[in-house]
Amino acid sequence: MPQTKEGALKARETIKEKYGSDYYERIGKIGGKASNTGGFYNNPELARRAGSIGGKKSKRTKNVV
Secondary structure, eight states: OOOHHHHHHHHHHHHHHHHHTTHHHHHHHHHHHOOOGGGTTOOOHHHHHHHHHHHOOOSSSSOOO
């Protein structure tokens, strides 16, 4: 894995040589097709319940006025 900017640029060039100049477009397209806007997007009640549980378990101090 590249640890510097120069290393990242070299890795990018190597990937483009090995897999083609449209490599990043292709892997992005695969990820976009795999997502299906599920979870909280389709179920606001589930999001409300999950947020409530997380809020109750929060270890942050509560500001009392």
